[in-house]
Amino acid sequence: MKIERIEAIPYSIPYTHPLRFASGEVHAAEHVLIRITTDDGLVGIADTPPRPYTYGETQASIMAVVRDIFAPALTGLDPLDREKAQRIMARTVHNDTAKGAVDIALWDLIGKSLGTPVHKLLGGYADSMRVSHMLGFKPAQELLEEAQRFGEEYGITTFKLKTGRRPLSLDVEAVHVLREGLGDGVEIYLDANRGWTANEAMEVLRRTDGLGLTALEEPCDASEAMGRRRLVQHSAIPITGDESVPTPGDVSRELLSGGCNAICIKTARSGFTQATEILGLCTGLGVDVTMGNQIDTQIGSLATVTFGAAHEASQRRAGELSNFLDMADDLLAEPLEIHDGAIRVREVPGVGAEIDEDKLARYRQDA
Ligand code: MUC
Ligand code: MG
Known part of the structure; x- marks a missing residue:
């Protein structure tokens, strides 16, 4: 099993009730969906919340680091080799939520490939x-x-x-x-x-x-x-x-x-x-x-x-x-x-975060 494609998809979903706290406030989930596809057709999913007031990452910075740095370096890797993936991502400092989402999507693929829930x-x-x-x-x-x-x-x-x-x-x-x-x-x-x-x-x-x-x-x-x-x-x-x-x-x-x-x-x-x-x-x-x-x-x-x-x-x-x-x-x-x-927890192979494709089409910002 090899990673064939890594997508970073920006989307925006409004909040009905904004959340306010000492370092910022959130009115919409302007996040990045990470989707990793393998050569045998499996898809790993994770979500990335940009929190500039906490980690300095933005929706644009997450898309850029995933598309321009992580995706070229990780393509061709076996998702099971997650220590290799960690070391490759560690070459870029910070960008913690971008790295976290790629890691979770890889675990999702590992679970799906083994037919086992990730929990x-x-x-x-x-x-x-x-x-x-x-x-x-x-x-x-x-x-x-x-x-x-x-x-x-x-x-x-x-x-x-x-x-x-x-x-x-x-x-x-x-x-x-x-x-x-x-x-x-x-x-x-x-x-x-x-x-x-x-x-x-x-x-x-x-x-x-x-x-x-x-x-x-x-x-x-x-x-x-x-x-x-x-x-x-x-x-x-x-x-x-x-x-x-x-x-x-x-x-x-x-x-x-x-x-x-x-x-x-x-x-x-x-x-x-x-x-x-x-x-x-x-x-x-x-x-x-x-x-x-x-x-x-x-x-x-x-x-x-x-x-x-x-x-x-x-x-x-x-x-x-x-x-x-x-x-x-x-x-x-x-x-x-x-x-x-x-x-x-979900008793299905992987994490269990399957996406509603119609909703993704409605909320994605790059289509
Ligand atoms: C929390 O626990 O701090 C608010 C800012 C942030 O980075 O996470 C939330 C919740
Ligand atoms: Mg806190």
Whole structure:
């Protein structure tokens, strides 16, 4: 089996409800679909979300690096030789979500060629993942109503609250209102997307003490090393690295230097191969992981479920898997469904992300 063709297809699908957070906002999924075809006619699929405010990648840069650099270098390679593919892509620095999507599409091909679901190839631990819902910036009462609706409609009992606003009282109030309205049985954790300084984060933790928060993600920029270390040392809850730790090397640096003590794994930027390396590092060190959301489509969320459910350590905590519900439509032929607060893996060869060709024709931007 040899790679014959690698396509990077730009498309745009609007959001019905935009998501706002400290580092940016999303009104439309202007993503790039990666499609890899082999000489025996198999097709591997993955989705790439450009996040310029997080990784510096844009839709145009992802298309360019895949079409101009990765595709010529990977064509002719056997998809099973994924270490060769990793080394070829590593010759180009950064471009993490472009690399992640190519890796996932290769795993999809491996699963299809072996007639085996990829969650089985990766570890086969569980057949579903519990869902955590991400709440964007909104007035406190609207946040509570959204969380209650997601609890009632989908059985979701874990919420990640986007924070990092100023004045700090906006986020402090939101945490109080959510805890009071949702009760003690619901898990709440925070993600500030670098919106605060370390000292501001420390103040928010003081003012929300006793409300049962379980983690605080990217409180401030990880390059503010001294403040961040002081925060990690003094916080009673884990301080999670997300955008500061896209690669195994970043994870090692941040954990060893004391910049964080929990890790968010995102398949969108690490693929399955590097996500496996990151998970191994974390389990070896006794560090908790959360499967995060790169504001993923159903295709991206299915990739997260496929990886997250495959390993004991990555399915322990609920994964961030529900933000596709805010999109007006999706390319996935068979929609992803949340039942009893969980999403199931797909028991089909590959990842199971088959595309609705009519929808792709409607939303693609290069036709
Ligand atoms: C998250 O966990 O930070 C927002 C920005 C980004 O890169 O990912 C999202 C969610
Ligand atoms: Mg985050």
